[in-house]
Amino acid sequence: MxxxxxxxxxxxxxxxxxxxxxxxxxxxxxxxxxxxxxxxxxxxxxxxxxxxxxxxxxxxxxxxxxxxxxxxxxxxxxxxxxxxxxxxxxxxxxxxxxxxxxxxxxxxxxxxxxxxxxxxxxxxxxxxxxxxxxxxxxxxxxxxxxxxxxxxxxxxxxxxxxxxxxxxxxxxxDVDGIYTTDPRVEPRARRLDRITFEEMLEMASLGAKVLQTRSVEFAMNYRVPVRVLSSFTDGPGTLVTEEENAMEAPRVSGIAFSRNEAKVTVSGVPDRPGIAHAILGPISAANINVDVILQNVSAAGRTDFTFTVERGDFDRTMEILRGVAEQLQAEGVRGDTGIAKVSAVGVGMRSHAGIAASMFAALSKENINIQMISTSEIKISVVIDEKYLELAVRTLHEAFGLERGDTP
Amino acid sequence: MxxxxxxxxxxxxxxxxxxxxxxxxxxxxxxxxxxxxxxxxxxxxxxxxxxxxxxxxxxxxxxxxxxxxxxxxxxxxxxxxxxxxxxxxxxxxxxxxxxxxxxxxxxxxxxxxxxxxxxxxxxxxxxxxxxxxxxxxxxxxxxxxxxxxxxxxxxxxxxxxxxxxxxxxxxxxDVDGIYTTDPRVEPRARRLDRITFEEMLEMASLGAKVLQTRSVEFAMNYRVPVRVLSSFTDGPGTLVTEEENAMEAPRVSGIAFSRNEAKVTVSGVPDRPGIAHAILGPISAANINVDVILQNVSAAGRTDFTFTVERGDFDRTMEILRGVAEQLQAEGVRGDTGIAKVSAVGVGMRSHAGIAASMFAALSKENINIQMISTSEIKISVVIDEKYLELAVRTLHEAFGLERGDTP
The missing domain is CATH 3.40.1160.10 (Acetylglutamate kinase-like)
Structure with missing residues (x-):
């Protein structure tokens, strides 16, 4: 039974x-x-x-x-x-x-x-x-x-x-499944029949808030097939499950995004070993999660160190960094809350080269400047000016043929 | 401690x-x-x-x-x-x-x-x-x-x-103790410093609803001193405790009363052994509590059988009795919801004769007709026409000197 x-x-x-x-x-x-x-x-x-x-x-x-x-x-x-x-x-x-x-x-x-x-x-x-x-x-x-x-x-x-x-x-x-992206931003967003645990984790932690991250990790660890369904309408929903055949998976499964981001930069830091720890240690000690990290190439023995945090942690982060910058004799601290993060997610990336290149090309064609990049095996995230968020999501959704369910 | x-x-x-x-x-x-x-x-x-x-x-x-x-x-x-x-x-x-x-x-x-x-x-x-x-x-x-x-x-x-x-x-x-009677009926009602468990049980079950009957029984069985106090004003409240010296106790501690009564009479019942059981058995089987019971002296081999129930049980009681009366070949069933019960309560009654006589005399002086009487060691209850209830309470409160705390 x-x-x-x-x-x-x-x-x-x-x-x-x-x-x-x-x-x-x-x-x-x-x-x-x-x-x-x-x-x-x-x-x-x-x-x-x-x-x-x-x-x-x-x-x-x-x-x-x-x-x-x-x-x-x-x-x-x-x-x-x-x-x-x-x-x-x-x-x-x-x-x-x-x-x-x-x-x-x-x-x-x-x-x-x-x-x-x-x-x-x-x-x-x-x-x-x-x-x-x-x-x-x-x-x-x-x-x-x-x-x-x-x-x-x-x-x-x-x-x-x-x-x-x-x-x-x-x-x-209250939604009838997991979508290729938020339908409020891209009306052509399509419900996915299946998604892997790994993809779901990236989608959830990147802002597509349907399932709690912890529950997905739990399901993945114990191999429990999870189905997301609407309690108001009938339908098959989306099955979140183990990867079956990556070769046939689409290159990109969905476009996730988050507005809940802020960027901080410690500029003119003397470039010496241990600088990352000196800056991020106090942030971590304050229980603030750091997401994308970027350290510029050094020039004249000094470098800029940039990272993103949740927007709610922005003020505390700036306060901590002012103290850190003084200790390190850095030139200054800058912050920017007008940013957003957009990510392409898909297990198919593992076996398909050139996803990042396609992504950057599509954004560039719309004159959207990429401020930071972060990649993993199954996701590429870019930090952009917040005002381009919707455009970026629609551009990438189209670029990867998500409205048609292509598996090119 | x-x-x-x-x-x-x-x-x-x-x-x-x-x-x-x-x-x-x-x-x-x-x-x-x-x-x-x-x-x-x-x-x-x-x-x-x-x-x-x-x-x-x-x-x-x-x-x-x-x-x-x-x-x-x-x-x-x-x-x-x-x-x-x-x-x-x-x-x-x-x-x-x-x-x-x-x-x-x-x-x-x-x-x-x-x-x-x-x-x-x-x-x-x-x-x-x-x-x-x-x-x-x-x-x-x-x-x-x-x-x-x-x-x-x-x-x-x-x-x-x-x-x-x-x-x-x-x-x-929300009251500051146990009173000699309900102050809304007799403004001269007085807070009691002490009352025995037995008196409290009679007061509570007779309608002075401050403490749950079950909790008083529990306290009595386990000899737990209980104090009733106000959560809104300061004061010593009333201590409910074991009897200490009945000889010094006042004859009557309080006047309890209840409007929640109804009286039913099965009239012209053939007077033979087992008649009480034949009438009350079906009532008890229907989980209806019977309180005061009165069986008239037999005349010409027939008798009237009267008892009181809670007013909420009146309709069901009448329905059951109509069936019973037919079986017993009784003459008829009468009911009256316009009655009330007034009780004098006090452990001092045990050692003082004449309480009942004083009670009946006081009520008679006010022309209040007594329909039924029920007595126990520490209480005398009378059933009267409901319209005399307040008068009866005030009359008895005065007759036993309760406003002064007499111990005659």
Whole structure:
């Protein structure tokens, strides 16, 4: 018998009517002969409401108590969905994270799953029930309630699918799959039938926010096929899975982009060994993630050192760098928040030369200046002036024939 | 070191500001050198909000899922109160019923506490923390969340006080103690400094709804001194405790009353053995509680059989009795919802003769007709026409000198 794990996010369970619609969808899967485990988030708005209450009590609420508070959001949803199924004559049972149990470490607000005991779920499934599990939460070895952090429900679903050796993990969301790029920027963007885990990781971390990065890593490590589907419309969605035959894969699968970038430059740095560490060490110590890094060719013993950070970290980064520049006797620090990053992603790149060249040529033809470049085995990213972002996305989407699904 | 359990109901924790006021009150107790365990209910309105969501899913929601749903109400409050204390520099830790654990049977929605494991709370107290426990909830042997039913937070508090051998269990509510009668009916009603468990049981079950009957029984069985206090004003409240010296107790401690009564009469019943069982058996089988019972002296081999039930059970009772009357070949069934019950309560009655006589004389003087009488060791109840209720309460309050605290 097929066993599937379905996950419905906050928007999909955001009202009484939507929970009932989810119940209908779950019921259809069960009637089609599948065993179904459902993972749900808190009703949309609930987590924010609880956070607001917490902040009214304490500007920096204790992580343990915050987890106790926030975990009630999913607990409400599991009970309601279970009731909605029972009202339709379908046996159903809900489990909190602690009831499964989903055991995590004790890192409140960002706990990691250590073990899932599957027997209670297996017994309930064997009895013919639909099993509903609270996403985003677990319990540590001392019985304290933990949460996996925002978006953690995806991780719960994938981890459950892995523990139960499910045939598929279906992530229901408000889009009907993974697209070659954002349809709001390029209306000819096309839904992909399949995408590899590696591509999905690059797409997700580059700003195509459909699946949480952690959940994709989890799925890749445990080889859990993940399908992204719409909870509002029917359709096959996009299957995220292992690479089957790279030779036949298209060169580029999608164009990802991010506006959430800022660029900083320490200029006129004395060019000596250890300079990168002297600059990036304090940034890393402040828990700021660095993305693209560029060090200019040295001239007259001095060099410029440039890198990008998330835009929310820009002010703190500049502050730290001013101190660093003084210590290093650098000439100065410059910053620019008016940039964006555009990336071509595809496992097919590995076996196709010249992708970078095609990319640069296409951008150049539209007079889009490339400020920084970063490459990996399956992606090429460029940093450009933010005002060219939409044009760049459409240009590259066309250049790689993505609207037609070419596999040249 | 003194150990106290404090319980705050839904109104006392009904808003951010009120939870902060509770935190101040708890803090004052802790600073006075007491170890404090706090039991809280859901914020007022929250349980009703959740019930409404449940009913939108299923007109008769599963008891297990309902408990999972409703228990989130108290879980929110414990986390918020814990945060409010921590924001004031006071170490605090919250526990759900399942985390203590408070083990119950599996009777969802009306579970009974079977065992409280006190070690986790004791350890937290020993470390200097205030411990906050979710009222109303527990966990059964299979890890399912259970609730004790409405008002169950009082029971949680008393049970915790018993398990911890606390010096006192303080129930904070919206009144500042137990009164000789309802001050809305008799403005000269006086707050009692002390009352015995037995008197409290009679007062509570007769309609003075300050403490849940079950929690008083629990306190009596485990000899836990309970103090009823206001969460909004300071004051000594009323101590509910064991009888110390009945000889010095006043004859009557208070006048309780209830409008929630209805009277039914099966008339012209053939007077033969087993008639009471033939009439009351089907009523009891329908889970309807019978209160005062009266069987008239037989005349011509026939008798009238009268008893009272809760007003909400009146229609069902009449329906059942019509069937019973036909079977018994009784003459007919009559009902009256326009009645009320007034009771004088006091352990002093045991050692003072003539209380009943004084009571009947006082009512007679005001031309209040007594329809039924029921007595126990420490209470005398009369059923009267509802329209005389307030007059009867004031008359008896005065007759027994309750406004002065006489001990004649």
């Amino acid at each position: 097929t066993l599937i794990v379905q996950k419905y996010g906050g928007t999909s369970v955001g009202s009484v009517e939507r929970i009932q619609a989810v119940a209908e969808r779950v019921l259809a899967s069960h009637r089609a002969g599948q065993q179904v485990v459902v993972v749900v988030s808190a009703m949309s708005g609930e987590t924010d409401r609880l956070l607001q209450l917490a902040r009214a009590m304490d500007s920096r609420p204790s992580p343990r108590e915050l987890d106790t508070l926030l975990s009630t959001g999913e607990q409400v949803t599991i009970a309601l969905l279970s009731m909605a199924l029972q009202a339709r004559g379908q046996a159903a049972i809900s489990f909190t994270g602690g009831q499964v149990p989903i055991t995590t470490d004790s890192a409140h607000n960002k706990a990691r799953i250590e073990h899932i005991e599957a027997s209670r779920i297996r017994n309930a499934l064997a009895s013919g029930a639909v099993v509903i599990v609270a996403g985003f939460q677990g319990v540590d070895g001392q019985g304290n309630i933990t949460t996996l952090g925002r978006g953690g429900s995806d991780t719960t679903a994938v981890a459950l699918a892995a523990a139960l050796r499910a045939d598929e993990c279906q992530i229901y969301t | 003194t150990l106290i359990v404090q319980k705050y109901g839904g109104t006392s924790v009904g808003s951010v500001e009120r939870i902060q006021a509770v935190a101040e009150r708890v803090l004052a107790s802790h600073r006075a050198g007491q170890q404090v365990v706090v039991v809280v209910s859901a914020m007022s309105g929250e349980t009703d909000r959740l019930l409404q969501l449940a009913r939108a899913m299923d007109s008769r929601p599963s008891p297990r899922e309902l408990d999972t749903l409703l228990s989130t109400g108290e879980q929110v409050t414990i986390a918020l109160l814990s945060m409010a204390l921590q924001a004031r520099g006071q170490a605090a830790i919250s526990f759900t019923g399942g985390q203590v654990p408070i083990t119950t049977d599996s009777a969802h929605n009306k579970a009974r506490i079977e065992h409280i494991e006190a070690s986790r709370i004791r350890n937290a107290l020993a470390s200097g923390a205030v411990v906050i426990v979710a009222g109303f909830q527990g966990v059964d042997g299979q890890g399912n969340i259970t609730t004790l039913g409405r008002g169950g937070s009082d029971t949680t508090a008393v049970a915790l006080a018993a398990a911890l051998r606390a010096d006192e269990c303080q129930i904070y509510t």
